[in-house]
Amino acid sequence: MSLFPFSFFHYAAPSRFYALAGRLVPVFWAAAIVLAAAGLYTGFFRAPVDATQGDAYRIIFIHIPAAWMSMVLYLAMAFWAAIGWAFNARLASMVARAIAPTGAMFTFLALWTGALWGKPTWGAWWVWDARLTSELILLFLYAGFMAIVSAIDEPRRADKAGALVAIVGSVNVPIIYFSVKWWNTLHQGASISLTAAPTMARTMLAAMLIMTLAFWAYAFAVVFTRTRAIVLERERHAQWAGAPARAPATRGSVGPEVST
Amino acid sequence: MTGAFAALFARDLRLAARRRTDALLPLAFFGVAIALFPLGVGPEPQTLRQIAPGIVWVSALLAAMLSVSQLYAADMADGSLEQLLIADRSRIGIAAAKAASHWVLTGLPLTIAAPLFGVMFDMSLPAIGALAASLLLGTPVLSLLGGLGAALTLGLRGGAVLLIVLIVPLCIPALIFGAGAVAAVDAGLSARGHFSLLGALLLFTALLSPLATAAALRIATE
Numbered sequence: 001m002s003l004f005p006f007s008f009f010h011y012a013a014p015s016r017f018y019a020l021a022g023r024l025v026p027v028f029w030a031a032a033i034v035l036a037a038a039g040l041y042t043g044f045f046r047a048p049v050d051a052t053q054g055d056a057y058r059i060i061f062i063h064i065p066a067a068w069m070s071m072v073l074y075l076a077m078a079f080w081a082a083i084g085w086a087f088n089a090r091l092a093s094m095v096a097r098a099i100a101p102t103g104a105m106f107t108f109l110a111l112w113t114g115a116l117w118g119k120p121t122w123g124a125w126w127v128w129d130a131r132l133t134s135e136l137i138l139l140f141l142y143a144g145f146m147a148i149v150s151a152i153d154e155p156r157r158a159d160k161a162g163a164l165v166a167i168v169g170s171v172n173v174p175i176i177y178f179s180v181k182w183w184n185t186l187h188q189g190a191s192i193s194l195t196a197a198p199t200m201a202r203t204m205l206a207a208m209l210i211m212t213l214a215f216w217a218y219a220f221a222v223v224f225t226r227t228r229a230i231v232l233e234r235e236r237h238a239q240w241a242g243a244p245a246r247a248p249a250t251r252g253s254v255g256p257e258v259s260t
Numbered sequence: 261m262t263g264a265f266a267a268l269f270a271r272d273l274r275l276a277a278r279r280r281t282d283a284l285l286p287l288a289f290f291g292v293a294i295a296l297f298p299l300g301v302g303p304e305p306q307t308l309r310q311i312a313p314g315i316v317w318v319s320a321l322l323a324a325m326l327s328v329s330q331l332y333a334a335d336m337a338d339g340s341l342e343q344l345l346i347a348d349r350s351r352i353g354i355a356a357a358k359a360a361s362h363w364v365l366t367g368l369p370l371t372i373a374a375p376l377f378g379v380m381f382d383m384s385l386p387a388i389g390a391l392a393a394s395l396l397l398g399t400p401v402l403s404l405l406g407g408l409g410a411a412l413t414l415g416l417r418g419g420a421v422l423l424i425v426l427i428v429p430l431c432i433p434a435l436i437f438g439a440g441a442v443a444a445v446d447a448g449l450s451a452r453g454h455f456s457l458l459g460a461l462l463l464f465t466a467l468l469s470p471l472a473t474a475a476a477l478r479i480a481t482e
Binding site for chain 2 (some may be wrong): 137140148160161165168184189
């Protein structure tokens with residue numbers, strides 16, 4: 001370990017991560033804005049009109065990336081919460097807490113844009129089919145994670161309980177993903193797979209992938225900002241976070257932080 | 261592990277026998293909840309026959325979740341839970357015993373009472389049989405998952421509502437396949453797929469839930 005110049009756990013220290021994240025957040029915001037602009041331009045102006053749905057399909061440039069992010073962020077949240085539990089690394093648990101609201105937001109966005117798409121194309125705002133229901137359950141799982149970590153006052157107990165809840169809930173993510181294959185559902189089947197050529201036009205696919213990267217960069221920016229806030233909150237007793245240095249105790253004097 | 265399981269299981273049943281009214285409360289809730297639906301939806305028999313499996317299942321789910329929130333609370337309050345954990349008895353055995361005793365005290369009475377409500381909703385005999393069978397397979401899953409929720413929310417302010425928010429999403433597959441089995445039988449189709457999946461769910465939960473509950477107990481008491 002001593003010869004290797006870079007330790008894997010170097011940025012597991014909250015103070016070091018705080019500084020690194022502070023430098024990275026503007027980069028992620030810039031990337032998110034540029035990619036979103038490129039993706040939305042390609043999707044709304046360059047991609048062709050769909051044969052069956054006309055222009056209504058263009059909501060997929062928000063809907064599908066949001067749905068992917070909702071699943072990926074849940075797995076990331078469960079992963080970091082598990083790392084925080086297994087290695088007793090409190091920064092990992094803080095990152096998991098930071099991911100949860102963003103993941104819930106993307107889940108809600110996927111459901112909302114799905115409803116906006118479903119009304120003109122299927123004739124219904126909502127159907128209780130397998131994919132929609134399991135995505136709704138994902139929203140409840142995010143809510144459950146946020147509920148349990150905020151219900152427990154003691155921070156490390158909250159981190160560990162949240163990790164257990166997140167891990168148990170991650171069983172749902174494969175169910176969402178494979179729901180269109182396992183059940184006869186109204187929702188469209190998978191048009192993009194790792195093993196077969198995509199069945200949609202190249203420009204549509206490109207726009208969708210650019211939007212996915214844009215959402216990913218946005219998620220990094222927001223999660224890192226939130227993590228920095230959580231780090232400051234949890235580490236407020238530490239000197240690097242601005243707590244006043246403790247003067248050596250002498251009889252008859254009070255410390256600087258005690259006011260009379 | 262079996263020693264701890266048997267001792268704790270017997271102890272819980274003995275304690276419940278001394279407070280019979282408390283033990284029958286979930287059953288009373290079950291009946292009250294079921295009775296609310298015809299009052300709210302209207303007494304049209306055809307509608308009620310169609311939604312009866314769902315009503316019975318949802319009421320069973322809520323009765324199980326509300327009664328399970330107190331599973332560890334009494335032992336935690338008088339300190340016997342910590343004594344059990346310190347005494348190096350298997351935590352997994354404790355979790356399994358608690359879930360088993362909860363099922364015998366709540367799930368099993370619900371399963372036995374369900375056919376009565378099936379008759380009240382004018383369900384056909386095969387459908388009532390399917391309802392009882394689906395509850396027999398499904399209520400242990402609810403007790404196991406409820407035990408996990410009880411261990412996670414031990415001593416917390418949110419109480420039963422927090423437990424419901426946490427655990428009900430995990431119970432949804434049991435609800436879907438359980439109510440779906442009865443609907444399939446009602447429609448004259450085979451419910452073998454539903455019962456197979458319910459059985460698989462029970463096995464999966466019975467194997468993994470005590471492990472997760474044991475971890476939750478450790479988190480809650482360390």
